[in-house]
Amino acid sequence: MENIETGQLIKLTVNEQSKEIYVRNSETLLHTLREKLGLMGVKPGCYNGDCGSCTVLIDGIPINACHILSVEAVGYQIMTIEGLKDQTIPEEFIKNWAIQCGYCTPGFILNSYALVQNNPDADDAAIDEWLESNICRCTGYQEIKESVKNILNVKR
Amino acid sequence: MIPIDFEYHRPKAITDAIKIYQALTADNKDTVYYGGGTELISRSRLNEITPQAIIDLKNIPECNTFKREAGQIVIGSTVSLTAIADTPLFPLLSNVVRSIAFRTARNKITIGGNLAGDTFYREAILPLLLSDSKVVLAGGKGIRQVEIHEIVGKGMKLAKDEFIVQILINEKYTKYPYFNHKTTKQSKVNYPIVSLASIKVDDRIRIAFSGVCPFPFRLREIEDIMNNSAESPGERARKVIDLLPSAILNDMHASREYREFVLKQSLCKLLEHVERRVS
Amino acid sequence: MNSNNFSVVGKSVPRVDIADKASGRTKYTNDLSSPGMLHAKLHISDRAHAMIHSINLKKAWEVSGVRAIITGESFPFPVGPLLADRPPLALKKVRYFGEPIALVVADTEQQAKKAAMLIEVVYEDLPVVNSPSEALKSDTPLIHEDLGSYKVQVKGVYPVPNTNIANLTKIRKGNLEAGWKNSDVKIDSKVSFGPSDHAALETRSARAEIKPSGHVIVHTASQGPFYVRKLLSQFFHIKPGMITVHTPAVGGAFGGKGAVQLEFLAYLASRAVGGKLVNLQNSREEDLMASPVHIGLEARVKLGATQEGKLQAAEIEYLFDGGAYSDTGAGISKAAASDCTGPYSIENVYCDSYCMYTNHPYATSFRGFGHPELTFAIERAMDKLAEKLNMDPLELRLLNAIKPGDTTPTQVHLNASNIGDISACLLRMKEMLNWNPDTQIMKTEDGKIRAKGISCLWKTSSTPPNATAGAVLTFNTDGSVNLSCAAIEVGQGTKTVLAQILAEKMKMAMKDIHVKLEVNTHHDPHQWKTVASSTTYIAGRAVMAAADDAITQLKKIGAVALKCLPDDLEVGNSRVYVKDSPEYGVKITDLAVGYKYPDGNTVGGLVLGEGSYNVRHLTPLDPETGFGKPGPQWAVGVQAVEVEFNPEDFTYRVLKSATVLDAGKVINPQAAIGQMRGGMYMGLSWASRESFIFDGHGKILNPQLRTYDILRSSEIPEYLVDFVETPLVDGPYGARGMGEYGVIGMAGALGNALAKACGTDLYQLPLTHERIWGSMKGGGR
Structure with a gap:
């Protein structure tokens, strides 16, 4: 390797735990979370920030893990589906049949969780604005929307 | 998976960013500034760009x-x-x-x-x-x-x-009346085939375009036409087409002809909106 | 929906796989990490049709960590499920943009990718064949010069040497001339659309390892692990017993994971590195371009009817865009011929259904297997006929609905069991959508036009005559039962439905049924594939047989324990008990691993239930007339959409989307509704926006989900779903199967609604706003 620093030892805070790992600078958080930390709930779908399957929360904000470098995530609270303690949303997804193949589910659940946390008064337009970030290829989306609406209604 | 490797710097001050840039380029390293980085990640994944160093600006307070x-x-x-x-x-x-x-x-x-x-x-x-x-x-x-x-x-x-x-x-x-309208090929989530934004300043319409030509623009000549209320919206829209700074885009999102149609429609919509407001 | 006296069947019991999926803990193929595993990456073609002049691997080899690079020469033999026409890596020439040319194996994915990008290929361009109609012309260059020498793998596929025809299936039923003579009204209708994609969210992924013993271990995201085993065995001459294929959960498939492609490559990659474990996962771009796609079609439908609207004649030409290789495209063209008329009774039918080679990505099965495609063609034609007859489109369909006593295009006699009730579906839809001639086109106050469109649909399975499934039951010491069956859970809920069938049959609670989700060809009984909406039927019957077997054994040991005859006993509620005095019985817990007397002596051994089922009496189609039986039964349905069209800017919204399906007994209503909604969404997304965009040289311009447009949640319609339940006599509890059906009629219904709203013919998909604008420049309403 040439005499330049193209990788480094970093500390990431993932699901409230501090993790020390060596990463390449050009490594995406998607790769690091899956391959180095074994967090397989982060699902690759497009590697291009287009589908929302690998959504994780960075300081509570949904971010596509394929569209952020691991070195960028230093200093933030990273949450993956494995770190979601509040089971309200997963339970509502189950109740509403919002899961079929399950591949888009972690991304949808984390995005929905962030929506409910950040915008408990979300109206239909806000729900649309948030959920259109994620592609589901199985359900037709209605069940997912209903899940989110039910939770918002209970919160209100 | 980005196949290449690069240096990563995250300076905390503007002056540091500049110094790092100068040092890297002095060392003949292809260096780019980095904001959200979504485009850089996508394009380097596809090997379309191969930066050797990036400077992340997100820790600079002014930014x-x-x-x-x-x-x-x-x-x-x-x-x-x-x-x-x-x-x-x-x-x-x-x-x-x-x-x-x-x-x-x-x-x-x-x-x-x-x-x-x-x-x-x-x-x-x-x-x-x-x-x-x-x-x-x-x-x-x-x-x-x-x-x-x-x-x-x-x-x-x-x-x-x-x-x-x-x-x-x-x-x-931020206090003037405004209007904006974006048309996509089909799904709302997509690049614009025509996106326009407008404000009305001291009774004069200002208008800027994206998606029509391969660069966004605002042109005085176009605004002159748009403000000529003696002419019908349709006539003005037709004249605007002649003043565009380049040929209308013709690509996979929309043909040139369809873009022209959408542009005219959007311009008429805009004029209707603005002029109805006034009257 | 009636639920009869069933306790589990007909109930919306929760999915058995749901808790793990909701927590992100379900493992898909690429989630299985293994230290020391090598990684493979493809180098794919950036030409659609070209000779490969040379491949320079020098720079690629210079990348550190590279362990092997293979090209077409590494395995210079064609493979393919129906017709062996495709080298796993391009050999001498490339036939589509995105075709795999070389494969790099390296220590890390990054190294493999870096090296793959450094491979240099020198091409000599050939003329590109851009459409199936162009491919059919006599002066068009041949895509496969050696078509005549390719081996036909499955009976009933008819390639035509020295042409671009990979398969031609002919239907000749009745007398077309007489049909035209009896027709007062005739229409001639064309439709066309290019290839699109399945775009399952989990990209295809396979890994392979060859053990020193010669045992080949494959993990793959597949709808047919046994099929993978079969083809690996066939083309690499490995005994099936020496191959184990594992499939964990699959992240969406939609037919696209029934094809075998990466498995061949992973095997070759492993072979090139001494049998080490090698992983190959598609990027999204590769999944869209390099791996097989959803087929395109150009169709011409001529219909003739009496003044009263009774259909007399149908003359149909389907030109499927099979792309560069036939894969299952040949089978799709055959399946489309079998059901070529849609669910209408027509005495005189001629159909020529071609699978054409083009320089597009090659097609494989897509949810509906030729039926969403043919249905768009037929249903547009039916609406044109209705217009010409000045008849209500729904009434025209009702008048011609196929029913028991009629024959299908391949001349299968229909009876009260083997076909669903299309008329009942139509009448239910009429009610659901408040369909009447006055409300089909309405103007809104703000100048928009609301219109409704309808489509009938039907489909049989087109399974091979030996399509089979098995089930094995073992018991746990707590009396609960394990179900092992090679049906693949791709999201459709098959494992839940099979568990329900088992629970019903054994009169057990769902909590006492444990379904093995992962499939492993080494442990699980053979199953053809999980495709063709046939798993509930075939695997369901196997599960029932296995349950019967277990019940017989339980009664036999129970009889010993209860000092009576097996015939005196009944199994239920996890007990074996005497029929006329149910309080006298013994728990399954105490029987399943042998019945133990107080003195410790044990009789009976383990209870092991086994069962299998094979479709029966299917026959290949006659090459001249198509006479034959392509599947055991037809589920039928009706779909409709309501659109709001803006005549000012030619944009539209879909307001409502409705399905009434007769798939026999519905085993799990909520899961079934989910299948229908999801099918409608997928059908609408395809019909309104999904398509590859090619430049004039066959290059794909939109190989990403950013530009390959997919319907998102903010733009969905209101979904309406209902079922008619005409039982299939030999289906499990009367069920037929339904996975694909929600997609089939959507393009037809959308096209018909929009054509009505616009007052112009719409014959191309996707129905984008620009396309509607284009077709209305010449007039319209």
């Missing part, structure tokens, strides 16, 4: 500013599109950026990245062109403030070693 101050709206270049959409200090800008990509992407895309990136739509620039905004740039020659019009051409006219620090918008422009 993170987002406030109203002394009659100006100050927006740092690394402020996310979501933050701008959710905080309507300049409602037209909020509306325009809310139509870019989708929310999760907007959480990462920065306004500086939208303006200075390679993707030519650069929709966030439309309200800035309309409000004669100023841009604070930093680079080898230090920090300078320029009119947005000075750095907007068919691409962004920034020196290689320069980056956008802030955008300054005169607050008065």
